[in-house]
Amino acid sequence: MFPVLLAAATTAAPAAKAAAPAAKATTLPLTLPPNFQYDLTPHTALAQHAPWLTHTLAGLFIVFGVLLVVLLALQTTKQEGLSGTLGGRVESSTRRLGLDQQIARVTQFVAVAFVFVATVVSLTGI
Numbered sequence: 001m002f003p004v005l006l007a008a009a010t011t012a013a014p015a016a017k018a019a020a021p022a023a024k025a026t027t028l029p030l031t032l033p034p035n036f037q038y039d040l041t042p043h044t045a046l047a048q049h050a051p052w053l054t055h056t057l058a059g060l061f062i063v064f065g066v067l068l069v070v071l072l073a074l075q076t077t078k079q080e081g082l083s084g085t086l087g088g089r090v091e092s093s094t095r096r097l098g099l100d101q102q103i104a105r106v107t108q109f110v111a112v113a114f115v116f117v118a119t120v121v122s123l124t125g126i
Contacts, residue, residue, distance in 0.1 A: 044125035054126045061121050064114040071107040076100055 042048045097105070 046124045047126055054124055057117060057121050057124065058126060060117050061114075064110055064117055067110050068107070068114050071103060071110055074103055075107065 042051070042054075047054050
């Protein structure tokens with residue numbers, strides 16, 4: 001089957017190459033109806049009366065999203081393997097948190113704030 005297709009393609013190619021310069025590419029211009037207007041007015045009451053608030057919420061949404069990604073990338077995995085169990089980890093008797101626990105606590109706060117801001121943004125309709 002493949003040699004037949006190859007033979008057909010090679011015999012038809014010179015005819016197609018000769019006809020190619022004569023054919024011009026035709027493009028159709030994009031035309032819009034004469035009464036077309038793009039609506040730029042905000043559609044929610046909050047977006048109409050407090051645009052600064054909607055922009056602030058959108059900015060917070062982006063900031064919390066980026067922070068969440070960065071904090072999740074900073075965390076170490078819980079599976080340290082055999083070296084983590086044999087080496088032993090010295091736990092201090094004081095209530096001071098280690099760096100991993102502090103990052104985990106900040107990540108929890110940022111995740112809750114991200115979900116809250118996402119919910120508010122979706123309810124405002126921006």
